[in-house]
Amino acid sequence: MRADTEQDILKTELWWTALVTAVVTAIMLAIIYAGLVHHINPPSNIETVDPKTLHLTGEFTEGNLGTRVDGSQITSRIVATQFAFQPQCIVMPANRTVTLRFATPDVIHGILVTGTNVNTMIIPGYVSQVHTVFTKTGDLLMPCHEFCGLGHSQMWATVRVVPEDEFKPGPDGRVTCDAR
Amino acid sequence: MKPAELREIDRPWRIWASIIIVSILAFSVVFGFLILPIVQGRAAGLDAFTAICRAVGILPGSPAVRQPTSEAKAQPTTQVAWSTDLIRSLGQSTPAGAEVAQACVACHGERGIAADPQNPNLAGQSGVAIYKQLHDYKSGSRVHEVMNGIAQGLDGRQIIDVAAHFAASPRRDLDPTTAEVVDEDIVRLVERGDPARGLPACNSCHGFNAGGPMETPTLSHQNREYLARQLHAFRSDGRRNDIYTRMRSVAAKLTDREIDKLANFYATTLSY
Ligand SMILES: [Cu+2]
Numbered sequence: 001m002r003a004d005t006e007q008d009i010l011k012t013e014l015w016w017t018a019l020v021t022a023v024v025t026a027i028m029l030a031i032i033y034a035g036l037v038h039h040i041n042p043p044s045n046i047e048t049v050d051p052k053t054l055h056l057t058g059e060f061t062e063g064n065l066g067t068r069v070d071g072s073q074i075t076s077r078i079v080a081t082q083f084a085f086q087p088q089c090i091v092m093p094a095n096r097t098v099t100l101r102f103a104t105p106d107v108i109h110g111i112l113v114t115g116t117n118v119n120t121m122i123i124p125g126y127v128s129q130v131h132t133v134f135t136k137t138g139d140l141l142m143p144c145h146e147f148c149g150l151g152h153s154q155m156w157a158t159v160r161v162v163p164e165d166e167f168k169p170g171p172d173g174r175v176t177c178d179a180r
Numbered sequence: 181m182k183p184a185e186l187r188e189i190d191r192p193w194r195i196w197a198s199i200i201i202v203s204i205l206a207f208s209v210v211f212g213f214l215i216l217p218i219v220q221g222r223a224a225g226l227d228a229f230t231a232i233c234r235a236v237g238i239l240p241g242s243p244a245v246r247q248p249t250s251e252a253k254a255q256p257t258t259q260v261a262w263s264t265d266l267i268r269s270l271g272q273s274t275p276a277g278a279e280v281a282q283a284c285v286a287c288h289g290e291r292g293i294a295a296d297p298q299n300p301n302l303a304g305q306s307g308v309a310i311y312k313q314l315h316d317y318k319s320g321s322r323v324h325e326v327m328n329g330i331a332q333g334l335d336g337r338q339i340i341d342v343a344a345h346f347a348a349s350p351r352r353d354l355d356p357t358t359a360e361v362v363d364e365d366i367v368r369l370v371e372r373g374d375p376a377r378g379l380p381a382c383n384s385c386h387g388f389n390a391g392g393p394m395e396t397p398t399l400s401h402q403n404r405e406y407l408a409r410q411l412h413a414f415r416s417d418g419r420r421n422d423i424y425t426r427m428r429s430v431a432a433k434l435t436d437r438e439i440d441k442l443a444n445f446y447a448t449t450l451s452y
Binding site: 046052053055056062079081082083084086088105106149150151153154155156 | 237258259261262263373374375378379380381383384385387390391392393423424425426429430
């Protein structure tokens with residue numbers, strides 16, 4: 001092998017190393033930017049729940065789903081199931097800290113709420129929990145973003161963000177889309 | 181170049197690469213397992229040690245914000261809970277099942293094919309679906325004067341046996357002369373659904389081996405009158421034993437005409 005070819009190879013190698021480093025750095029910076037500025041982070045709770053009896057006991061029975069106000073705490077519980085969310089519409093107040101709790105009895109789903117930092121996977125056996133503050137009012141789309149079967153593309157729900165003074169829980173602390 | 185010379189050139193590269201990787205790792209450990217948990221844990225009212233243990237994964241995480249206690253109603257949609265053993269035994273037809281089935285002949289037919297189209301055919305229905313419906317009649321989750329009484333007379337073992345028996349029976353033949361030319365929009369509902377209404381395709385759950393909820397019943401070869409009655413019942417909330425409103429949320433969006441045509445489609449057309 002001739003010496004000048006060896007030099008050429010080294011030079012090419014260095015260029016490609018620089019390019020790859022730049023790409024990886026750019027991706028890392030984008031992730032850090034999204035995390036710090038837009039508050040888009042992976043959820044940090046690990047909380048388990050039995051998917052086989054999800055519909056029978058405790059928090060995620062049908063009658064307990066939807067938005068509920070408990071003191072100063074506003075929580076909405078949503079089940080993602082093939083191929084629909086239950087409930088299919090939830091009400092949330094603007095400019096308040098709210099908690100969304102998701103669970104699934106069947107397969108892996110995922111959700112995001114358009115235009116907000118809410119984005120999480122919903123995995124059988126775990127409760128996915130997100131805290132957020134909605135700032136825009138109106139009907140926001142919440143599609144399933146993890147392929148879950150043949151009906152996946154029709155799986156979406158609505159998050160109805162209303163001004164704080166229009167957010168009026170009933171005597172049981174519940175707020176539903178129908179009631180408004 | 182000799183190998184020794186090559187190694188000499190390589191050395192600083194290896195040293196620097198190792199230093200960089202080790203320092204990235206050290207930074208991640210300190211930042212992710214110490215700094216972040218302590219800072220965020222303080223905001224959630226956790227002491228530093230608990231927060232670190234949770235970050236490392238030694239202590240189970242619990243909601244950082246205390247959850248309101250749930251006072252869920254004691255009457256869920258259904259009492260059925262699935263297990264692998266149960267599902268396995270629903271696939272094994274036994275002579276005991278044929279014996280129990282004698283009590284069903286009057287309404288569901290000699291071989292599980294009902295003479296009166298108001299009654300459902302059971303032949304070739306999925307065993308899991310038959311089991312769930314009988315369980316629901318027994319617990320009162322699904323209401324029907326006759327079937328509630330009959331199911332309460334069966335014990336758990338008999339329900340499994342009779343479900344496995346009918347699941348293994350051959351289906352009703354489709355009569356090609358009754359198959360109507362069905363409208364395009366109905367076929368679209370069956371195969372594609374309607375995204376604008378958030379309606380998944382019927383066959384994404386009801387199709388053969390579709391991979392939807394496992395208790396989904398087979399619809400093809402079923403009786404038209406029975407199918408239409410069930411769809412109306414789901415839509416009007418008269419039948420509410422479907423887990424997480426899987427079927428109620430679909431039926432609620434259908435029109436009278438669609439219900440009629442869909443029932444006809446499944447009763448007369450081979451849909452898969
Ligand atoms: Cu999904």
